[in-house]
Amino acid sequence: MFKYSTIEKEKDIEVHLEGDLDIDGTEVVKEELIPMLQEYEQIKINFEKVLFVDSSGIGLLLELVQSLQKKEKKVSIINVTENVANVFELLQLPEILGEEVFL
Structure with a gap:
């Protein structure tokens, strides 16, 4: 099961993702997370507890980061597990998205 939690500090937010970022998880991100993130200037997306990402998750991640970047938000993807990092590199x-996004 996919879930997330947030740590907010003024105009910054860190989003901790947990579970598989697949077709089920993307619905949660689209409906809840993307609208909420629009109000922050700096967004960190923590992948420490994400062990699997499928094509729908990759598509959503691209959409999320690019839409925030267009609004001049600073987006960082942090603590990516080795398996997920390999998928990101392969694709x-x-x-x-820019090397500076991945910390």
């Missing part, structure tokens, strides 16, 4: 996400 060239750091090149697409």
Whole structure:
């Protein structure tokens, strides 16, 4: 089961994701998380407890980061597990989203 929690500090937020970012998890992110993140200037997305990401999760991540970047928000993806990092590298996400996004 996918879930998330947040740590908010003024105009910054850190989102801790937990579970598989798959078709089920993307619905939660689309409906709850994306609208909420619009009001923050700096957004950190913590992948420490995400062990699996499928194609729908990758698509959602691209949509999320690019939409926030267009609004001049600073987005960082942090603490990515090795398995998920391998998928990101294979799909060239750091090149697409910018190396500075992945810390």
